[in-house]
Amino acid sequence: MARIVFVNGEFLPFEEARLPIMDRGFLFADGIYEVSAVVGRRLIDNEGHLTRLARSLGEIRIANPYSDEEWVGLQTELITRNELDEGIVYTQVTRGAAERDFAFPKEATPTVVMFTQPKSILASPQAESGIAVVTVPDLRWKRRDIKSVALLAQVLAKQAAAEAGVGEAWMVEDGAVTEGSSSTAFIITRDGTIVTRPLSNAILPGITRRSVMRLAQEAQLRVEERLFTLEEAHDAAEAFITSASSFVMPVVAIDGTPIGDGKPGRLTRRLRELYLDMAREG
Structure with missing residues (x-):
């Protein structure tokens, strides 16, 4: 089964995923991330992770691209598409792509990347x-x-x-x-x-x-x-x-x-x- 990832609004095969070299996550580490556990295809403690994601975004002044309900929908879709029974869902949001300059760009759309990784957690x-x-x-x-x-x-x-x-x-x-x-x-x-x-x-x-x-x-x-x-x-x-x-x-x-x-x-x-x-x- 092909590994499916989420990049800026699209579910894509891993091999087709691309990001611009001017993305500020790559150039400045200007972004945040979260990791949610999955057991039995269910997200564990996920409400807390989404709350912390929103807080981290707010602290570095990146607009949250999705509501909690939308985030859960994306996570759940990734779990389903990758048939992930146990492991993690990784989520990363950066300030987006812009010409390299330290100050915040006046216009930039946040970059959102998500993927799953299988991992034995219960029986480690x-x-x-x-x-x-x-x-x-x-x-x-x-x-x-x-x-x-x-x-x-x-x-x-x-x-x-x-x-x-x-x-x-x-x-x-x-x-x-x-x-x-x-x-x-x-x-x-x-x-x-x-x-x-x-x-x-x-x-x-x-x-x-x-x-x-x-x-x-x-x-x-x-x-x-x-x-x-x-x-x-x-x-x-x-x-x-x-x-x-x-x-x-x-x-x-x-x-x-x-x-x-x-x-x-x-x-x-x-x-x-x-x-x-x-x-x-x-």
Whole structure:
């Protein structure tokens, strides 16, 4: 079956998709993106992703090209055309094509690109064994709350993780963990408190993060939003990350130091099951 993508109002075979070289997403990383998970051909936590997409667009002053209902229609059509049972839908909006100049063009139509990628999320082998992470300096700009396509710092962090043979990189600033290169970082203290950094311009407001924290509170688990240091992370009983493409993923080692007993912890496994139940129920 041919892979179908969406480009500026058209569903096209992947091989026929084209963008102008003057697109500001290519020239300036002048755009934003979102990733929504798909399980059983259904979009998971998608309302939050569309809300964040609209917010990011507003923060960089790009008009939202579609209503939420229209976005869902496009996502659903892509899922159907690609017969995607499990994986992700990627959406990117840039300011559009114009002659290269730093200032916003007076007239430009936003560029919209969407595609699907199959991925095993529910039965991920890594979720059974857990992943290790390495830490890297946080080199990003000061508006990390905007889901910008300017991802060079994250690319370098991911490469550091790949070269270390681990599953993710945690970024560190002033001794505190900010977040993963494409995930939210959590630790669980020895007294069972789930800890993650509070929302601010320093981190992306994770959609999976929000749902996991809600589920934890509904299960009467202790949740605390505060900065935590790398030293605290090494001493934690458990650790995990959340993201749209991994849901809840146990972290079993940081910089070669085992977390707890070096295996996915009890509370992390419970949180993953709570999220999986939510995803399955739709």
